[in-house]
Amino acid sequence: MPISPDPAKADARAMPGFGRDPASVRRRVETMEEVLERLFVVPGINRPVGMDSIIGLLPVIGDVITASMGIWMVWEARNLGMSKWQLTRMSANVGIDTLLGAIPLVGDLFDFAFRSNSRNLRIIRKHLDKHHPSTVTIDG
Numbered sequence: 001m002p003i004s005p006d007p008a009k010a011d012a013r014a015m016p017g018f019g020r021d022p023a024s025v026r027r028r029v030e031t032m033e034e035v036l037e038r039l040f041v042v043p044g045i046n047r048p049v050g051m052d053s054i055i056g057l058l059p060v061i062g063d064v065i066t067a068s069m070g071i072w073m074v075w076e077a078r079n080l081g082m083s084k085w086q087l088t089r090m091s092a093n094v095g096i097d098t099l100l101g102a103i104p105l106v107g108d109l110f111d112f113a114f115r116s117n118s119r120n121l122r123i124i125r126k127h128l129d130k131h132h133p134s135t136v137t138i139d140g
Helices: 007-014 022-037 051-055 061-079 084-101 106-113 116-131
Strands: 040-042 047-049
Touching (some): 022 116, 061 084, 061 116, 084 106
Antiparallel strands (some): 040 047
């Protein structure tokens, strides 16, 4: 009986959403965007807020954490074979969010308004819809 070099990788590929196929990548980046940008709605203003705005309140380390989560989405896009132009745009979105988000108080308001992860998800969805139409999901 052949022994798999890494049984954990084989198990992960067998689980839904953990594969490298475009549909799995789409589910992961959509989930990450929802957690970062639209986790819950703030009562009174009816505006969705996510972990990007909350973690970003922590000076320096919060911005580093949210930037790394945003860069993960760019990494997933790279693994999809997206163009350098698209990856550059996505990286710029994360960079702008990180640099301006690092400014005390003003940056926190900017994080609330400029949703780099939502912008990046739109870029990824556009690519997936064009190049992998079988991954299209109906928003309900």
